[in-house]
Amino acid sequence: MIRRFSANPPDPFSGYEAVNKIKAAVEDVCPGKVSCADILAFAVRDSVARSAGFTFPIPSGRRDGTASSAISVFSGIPSPFFSAQQLIDSFAAKNLSVDHLVALSGAHSVGVAHCSAFANRLRPTADPALDPAYAAQLSAVCPGGGADRAVNNSPVAPDTLSNQYYRNALAGRVLLTSDAALLTRGDTAARVNASAADATAWMARFAAAMARMAGIEVLTGAQGEVRRLCNVTNN
Ligand code: HEM
Structure with a gap:
């Protein structure tokens, strides 16, 4: 069966808003500590667990990039x-x-x-x-x-x-x-x-x-930053 979707369904949990919602909940209990990169990696792990019923270890400690550019991301994939x-x-x-x-x-x-x-x-x-x-x-x-x-x-x-x-x-x-x-x-x-x-x-x-x-290419230690909002860099 082929299901057809419109390109932009009105989904309040789509895109960066969903990630920022998770980020806000984490910031409430643990401000400035948990990167958006870690949040995304854990969200992927948990989506797999929910959809497929198996899991894998995802170490924490990633830092976020200080640049945000769709063009540079697309050139690498x-x-x-x-x-x-x-x-x-x-x-x-x-x-x-x-x-x-x-x-x-x-x-x-x-x-x-x-x-x-x-x-x-x-x-x-x-x-x-x-x-x-x-x-x-x-x-x-x-x-x-x-x-x-x-x-x-x-x-x-x-x-x-x-x-x-x-x-x-x-x-x-x-x-x-x-x-x-x-x-x-x-x-x-x-x-x-x-x-x-x-x-x-x-x-x-x-x-x-x-x-x-x-x-792959994880930023750690003093590299990068911990973003306040996941869709923009801090500066
Ligand atoms: C092998 C090279 C890959 C290519 C060329 C590729 C390309 C694409 C493209 C063109 C789409 C459709 C995007 C759209 O029209 O909205 C897509 C969707 C998707 N890809 Fe890949 N992909 C690759 C590998 C991967 C890998 C490694 C993963 C994750 C492990 C992945 C996960 C997904 C998922 C989950 C979607 C659906 C996204 C959605 O529903 O919005 N892909 N991919």
Whole structure:
């Protein structure tokens, strides 16, 4: 089933307001101590526990950056139009392996993608790696292919983090070029197959990869700052 969302649902808990709400509650009991980076990392851990029923250790002590720029963030993260080799290279640049890449991609069992992120796979002709029936459904819910609509990443159990993502990939029912790319090489495809077949083994790999990712380029000690509000730097 494909659920279609409007791009900006009126959700009072969306975006930075939700994070600032958590931050305000923490500040009430422990002012100036807990960074927004830690709050976000713990929120991700707890979301996984709630959605998928497993957890992993997230050390605390991160400090927040003293710059806040969407442009600099986006230049460091992989594009949905990347090939497998480009994905591998971009993860390697953060000391993440092919194992980590495939394990973490399972996060696309939840959440949404805007039509603009995968319209390239629908027009002018449907990507042959897409299940034709699924491609037709996607074309119908994304007539303009723009960012005004979003679709669940997973057509099955879209609110549960699970290894369903890998079964979707094998069935040609993943949205992004970068998702489908995992089946274009032997090493990544073998990991997709293994993760589809063994939910428990995938959970262990995902948990380890999340813990690893949570340690990338962390500011500690006197570096950075503890922000007062999470969406802006203190100065
Ligand atoms: C492998 C490289 C990756 C690429 C190219 C990628 C790209 C994307 C794109 C384009 C979207 C849709 C954004 C939108 O249209 O709103 C998305 C959604 C999402 N991604 Fe990834 N992603 C990658 C890896 C990851 C990883 C490692 C995680 C977490 C472990 C992750 C978690 C998510 C989640 C949860 C969503 C849904 C967000 C929402 O519902 O608003 N992704 N990703």
